[in-house]
Structures are given as C-alpha cells and as structure tokens.
Amino acid sequence: xxxxxxxxxxxxxxxVRRFATSNQLFKKLDTRYSAPDVQKxxxxxxxxxxxFLDLSVVQPKLKKSVARLNYDALTPxxxxxxxxxxxxxxxxxxAKTGTGKTMAFAIPVxxxxxxxxxxTGDVSKVExxxxxxxxxxxxxxxxxxxxxxxxxxxxxxxxxxxxCIGGKVDRPSRRAPAIVVATPGRLEANLRDxxxxxxxxxxxxxxxxxxxxxxxxxxxEVLRDIDERxxxxxxxxxxxxxxxxxxxxxxxxxxxxxxxxxxxIGKDYTYxxxxxxxxxxxxxxxxxxxxxxxxxxxxxxxxxxxxFRKREEDANYKAILFVPTVIGxxxxxxxxxxxxxxxRMRNWVYKLNGNMTQGxxxxxxxxxxxxxxxxxxxxxxxxxxxxxxxxxxxxxxCPSLDVADYVHKVGRTARAGTSGNATIYLSEPEYKYxxxxxxxxxxxxxxxxxxxTFEEDRQKIEEVSVSSDDVEEYVKSMFGFYKGAVSVYRLxxxxxxxxxVNLLRCFTADPSATVEMSRKRFMMMGLPWSxxxxxFEVEGGAPNSGKHNxxxxxxxxxxxxxxxxxxxxxxxxxxxxxxxxxxxxxKYSNDRRSKRTFDDEAKFKNKRRY
Numbered sequence: 243x244x245x246x247x248x249x250x251x252x253x254x255x256x257x258v259r260r261f262a263t264s265n266q267l268f269k270k271l272d273t274r275y276s277a278p279d280v281q282k283x284x285x286x287x288x289x290x291x292x293x294f295l296d297l298s299v300v301q302p303k304l305k306k307s308v309a310r311l312n313y314d315a316l317t318p319x320x321x322x323x324x325x326x327x328x329x330x331x332x333x334x335x336x337a338k339t340g341t342g343k344t345m346a347f348a349i350p351v352x353x354x355x356x357x358x359x360x361x362t363g364d365v366s367k368v369e370x371x372x373x374x375x376x377x378x379x380x381x382x383x384x385x386x387x388x389x390x391x392x393x394x395x396x397x398x399x400x401x402x403x404x405x406c407i408g409g410k411v412d413r414p415s416r417r418a419p420a421i422v423v424a425t426p427g428r429l430e431a432n433l434r435d436x437x438x439x440x441x442x443x444x445x446x447x448x449x450x451x452x453x454x455x456x457x458x459x460x461x462x463e464v465l466r467d468i469d470e471r472x473x474x475x476x477x478x479x480x481x482x483x484x485x486x487x488x489x490x491x492x493x494x495x496x497x498x499x500x501x502x503x504x505x506x507i508g509k510d511y512t513y514x515x516x517x518x519x520x521x522x523x524x525x526x527x528x529x530x531x532x533x534x535x536x537x538x539x540x541x542x543x544x545x546x547x548x549x550f551r552k553r554e555e556d557a558n559y560k561a562i563l564f565v566p567t568v569i570g571x572x573x574x575x576x577x578x579x580x581x582x583x584x585x586r587m588r589n590w591v592y593k594l595n596g597n598m599t600q601g602x603x604x605x606x607x608x609x610x611x612x613x614x615x616x617x618x619x620x621x622x623x624x625x626x627x628x629x630x631x632x633x634x635x636x637x638x639x640c641p642s643l644d645v646a647d648y649v650h651k652v653g654r655t656a657r658a659g660t661s662g663n664a665t666i667y668l669s670e671p672e673y674k675y676x677x678x679x680x681x682x683x684x685x686x687x688x689x690x691x692x693x694x695t696f697e698e699d700r701q702k703i704e705e706v707s708v709s710s711d712d713v714e715e716y717v718k719s720m721f722g723f724y725k726g727a728v729s730v731y732r733l734x735x736x737x738x739x740x741x742x743v744n745l746l747r748c749f750t751a752d753p754s755a756t757v758e759m760s761r762k763r764f765m766m767m768g769l770p771w772s773x774x775x776x777x778f779e780v781e782g783g784a785p786n787s788g789k790h791n792x793x794x795x796x797x798x799x800x801x802x803x804x805x806x807x808x809x810x811x812x813x814x815x816x817x818x819x820x821x822x823x824x825x826x827x828x829k830y831s832n833d834r835r836s837k838r839t840f841d842d843e844a845k846f847k848n849k850r851r852y
C-alpha cells in the first residue's frame with residue numbers, strides 16, 4: 243500500500259496512534275494496539291476480511307454484522323483504508339466510484355459507536371457525521387448503514403442513523419442520533435439552532451463523501467461555516483480530551499481538494515491512493531464504444547434505435563441515458579415512452595431530473611434500483627454517487643462539459659466487480675471530445691463504429707407524434723449547453739448551431755423550420771449572422787439585409803462591440819440554467835443549482851482544449 247503525508251504517494255509504515263476517543267474508553271490502548279495481530283496487519287499495509295474479523299480490537303458485534311453481509315472479500319478500497327481510518331486522525335482516500343467506499347467508512351464508524359457504548363453504557367451524542375453533496379447520495383448512504391446495523395436489532399435500537407437533508411421534515415427528538423447523514427445546506431441551517439448544535443459536542447468521526455463534488459458544487463464556504471459551528475459545539479463536550487477524526491473520500495485529488503483537506507484536517511493527513519496512476523480512470527470492466535454519426539439528430543436516432551435493439555436481445559437490459567438539460571430529459575422520456583407503449587413492457591421507462599419533487603425522485607430511484615430491466619433517462623443528478631445494481635449499459639448522446647463527468651457517468655455500470663457497457667454517440671462536429679478524453683483521462687475506447695442503420699431507425703422513431711413546441715423548447719435548451727461545449731473543446735460554433743436547428747427540422751418534419759431569437763440574445767451568444775435568416779429569425783434581420791432600419795444601422799458596429807465587451811458577457815454566466823436562459827420554459831431548472839455553472843466564461847478560458 244502507498245500511504246503518505248500530504249498527498250504524494252510514497253511507501254511508509256502506518257504509525258501506531260490511539261483512537262480519537264475518550265481516555266475512558268481504553269486505559270491500555272497503546273498496549274492493545276501493540277498486539278501482534280494488529281502490528282502484523284499494519285506492517286503489511288492491507289487487511290483481508292478474515293484478518294479483520296480476527297483482530298482482537300474489533301468489537302464482537304461489529305464482526306457479526308460484517309459477517310452477515312456475506313462478503314467473499316473486502317474490496318481494495320476497504321482493504322487499504324479500514325485500518326488507517328481506525329488508527330489515524332485524518333485520512334484522504336482517492337478511489338473510483340463503485341468500489342465499496344461507503345462501507346469502508348461505515349465499518350469504522352460502527353466500531354466507534356460500539357466502543358463508546360461499551361465504555362459509557364450509552365451513545366448520548368452524535369458519534370459520526372457524514373456529509374454528502376446530494377440528497378440522493380445521502381439516502382443511499384443511510385441504506386448502506388442500514389445493511390450493517392439493521393441486521394441486528396440490538397444495534398439498530400441503540401444506534402439511530404438520521405438524515406439531515408432538504409425536502410425532509412426534521413422531527414424533534416430528545417435523544418441524539420448516533421449517526422447523522424447530511425447535505426451541506428440543510429446541515430448548516432440546522433446547526434444555527436443551539437439545541438441541535440449541542441448534539442455534536444462529542445463528535446468522533448466527520449466524513450466528507452464525494453469531496454471533489456462538494457467543492458464542484460460550490461459548497462466550500464458552507465463547509466467551512468459548518469466546521470466553525472462544530473468547533474463551537476465542543477464547548478459543551480462531555481470529554482474535553484476528545485478529538486474528531488476527519489475522513490475525506492474523493493474520486494480525484496487535485497490541488498483544490500488537497501487545499502481543502504489541509505485546511506480541514508491539517509498538513510499531516512494520511513493519503514491513501516486506491517487508483518493506479520498507470521491505468522485509465524474509467525473502470526477496466528467497462529467496454530467503451532464510440533458510435534460516429536453525421537450530426538446531432540443522427541446521434542439521437544442511433545441511441546434510441548440501439549436501446550430498443552439491445553432490449554430485444556437481452557431480457558436483463560438495464561440502461562441509463564444521460565441528457566444535459568432538464569427539458570431534454572422530459573422530451574426524450576416522452577419520445578421513448580411512446581415508442582415503448584407499442585410493446586407489452588409497462589413501467590419500463592423512468593426519468594430523473596432536478597425539476598421533479600423529492601418524493602418523485604425517491605420513488606423513481608427505488609423503482610429503477612429494484613427493476614430487472616429498464617431505462618432511466620436522467621440529467622447529471624445521477625452521474626455520481628447513486629448506486630443502481632445490475633446496470634448493463636450507460637448511454638451518452640453528447641459530450642460532457644467537464645471531462646471528469648464522463649468517468650463518473652460510465653461508472654454507473656460495472657459496479658461491485660461486475661462488467662458493463664458504455665456507449666457515447668458523437669457527431670462529426672463533436673469528435674474533438676474523443677481526443678480530450680484520451681489525452682486528459684487516458685480513456686481507451688475498445689470499439690469505434692460508424693452508424694449504419696439510420697434509415698431503418700428513423701422510420702420507426704419518426705412515427706412518434708411530438709409537439710413542435712416541445713421540440714423547439716428542447717432545442718433551445720440545448721443552445722446554452724452547446725455554447726459551453728464550443729468554448730471548452732473549440733468546436734465549430736456555426737456547424738453545431740446548424741445541427742441543432744436541423745434537429746428541430748427533423749423531429750418536426752419541417753425542412754424550413756427556423757428558431758426565433760431576440761437580437762440581444764443572438765449577439766450575446768456570439769452567433770454568426772450567416773445563420774440569419776436560413777436558420778434563425780432575429781428581430782430586424784441581419785446587418786445590411788435591409789431589414790434592420792429600426793436598429794440604428796449606422797451605429798450597428800458600435801452597438802455590437804459594446805454588447806460584446808466582457809462586462810456585458812458576464813450576464814451570460816452565473817447561477818443560470820440552460821433551459822430558462824435560452825427560451826425554455828421557466829418551470830424547468832438546471833440540476834446544477836449551486837455555484838457551479840456550465841457556461842462560466844472565466845472557467846472556459848482556463849479549460850480550452852486543442
């Protein structure tokens with residue numbers, strides 16, 4: 243195992259430290275942890291399942307709970323991280339998605355709860371806090387704790403796992419839960435209540451799950467505020483000598499994650515790298531394929547056609563189709579649902595996006611998680627953290643604006659040692675994205691195929707009745723997304739926009755259809771006037787067309803340049819979503835609701851590719 247201080251991986255031997263618990267718990271702690279069985283494991287750097295269950299320091303109740311999970315073996319992440327998380331005060335673990343991370347910290351947390359109960363006869367304060375970036379991931383973490391604790395009634399009655407998330411009413415309780423799983427926003431709000439804050443006075447474990455995603459979504463300031471409040475809570479501590487263990491899990495550990503770890507944990511944290519630097523970031527059990535299409539419309543037809551072909555071939559076909567906008571997920575859900583209605587398979591198509599109520603999202607995730615075969619059409623809300631069993635295929639019909647998102651999306655399949663397929667459909671204008679994946683993430687596609695069944699698939703799909711208004715709303719929602727993709731990957735803007743208008747024309751069977759857009763928005767997007775009037779209808783028409791007399795033709799160049807200045811273009815960025823900004827219905831919203839934005843100009847300038 244490679245364990246290091248800071249975040250450089252160099253082989254060292256794990257130091258023997260006492261648990262971050264009360265002095266009352268183990269008066270002879272150093273003696274116990276110098277036991278031969280513990281020392282042997284520490285020297286080896288990894289622990290196997292039989293070795294862990296044989297350790298004298300592991301609580302008997304925990305051994306029984308782990309045994310009930312019926313694991314054949316620990317995952318590499320669990321094998322490398324269990325002992326450091328028991329022994330160290332600060333741990334940063336880099337691991338891929340779907341590698342058993344949740345159970346890797348759930349087991350040490352339960353060990354801590356059992357130690358406290360053994361020493362004091364009760365767990366009267368919150369023992370562990372787990373912070374997750376999304377409500378869905380928090381629910382999933384709670385379910386993993388339930389697997390570990392719920393199998394033993396004596397444990398479930400003593401150690402409550404309580405959620406602190408948006409959309410859920412917090413019921414008053416005199417008794418503090420042993421474990422709290424929270425999202426940052428709701429936790430920060432609740433900690434403002436002194437009564438709630440006191441429950442965390444003797445916190446033993448604090449876990450940041452998906453830390454890179456927490457930072458991506460702009461929660462850094464919120465997390466720092468939470469830390470400050472938790473420090474204030476220590477003034478009510480029953481044990482003044484108690485310290486808190488900090489554990490951080492992240493799929494990527496870059497400078498930003500490292501700086502956050504240093505500020506939260508300290509310089510001397512233990513870094514555990516469970517990712518081989520020489521292997522591609524995507525899981526080796528995923529068969530990755532690129533399907534090359536002529537344009538964006540063909541990518542849609544190819545993806546839908548392949549979905550129904552594979553369903554006919556495999557009764558256990560279970561797939562996730564990622565779409566970049568909320569309106570897009572709604573539109574394609576209607577299209578695929580109508581196609582599916584012609585078959586006998588009911589309740590086969592599901593949708594998941596940020597516009598759905600939390601109750602509907604919970605029901606959808608539960609149904610898709612338990613179904614044998616199905617298709618989930620979703621936005622990035624499910625790209626990371628959510629664990630669906632037996633997903634055979636992941637489908638993408640366009641690039642991701644962050645190349646790391648590609649890895650997280652394909653990571654929804656081939657989980658827990660299984661295999662899976664990941665297919666991305668790229669049109670000719672989007673093909674630069676492939677080079678970026680290969681160069682920056684080491685992605686290697688096992689297959690690159692040309693799409694050849696367009697006419698066959700089109701005939702079936704074009705039988706679906708769709709509203710021209712719905713198609714136009716969908717296309718408009720994609721303008722903002724592709725504006726970002728053009729900036730990041732230096733795609734040809736005019737070609738991409740022609741493709742999007744062609745998407746409208748093909749779905750509506752109107753070869754002359756155009757998109758109406760205000761003059762201000764057209765210029766904000768920096769679209770070329772050569773697209774007017776062939777593809778866009780703009781108020782006043784294009785310059786020198788004889789149709790813009792009411793728009794100060796003599797001063798047009800000056801007006802255009804003033805609108806193109808950086809201060810003006812800042813209106814194009816910020817906390818805004820593709821759906822509403824580019825003519826979509828206001829009732830929809832983008833899933834990335836925090837401070838992260840797809841089209842932030844400053845971000846794009848720093849992320850230009852090729």
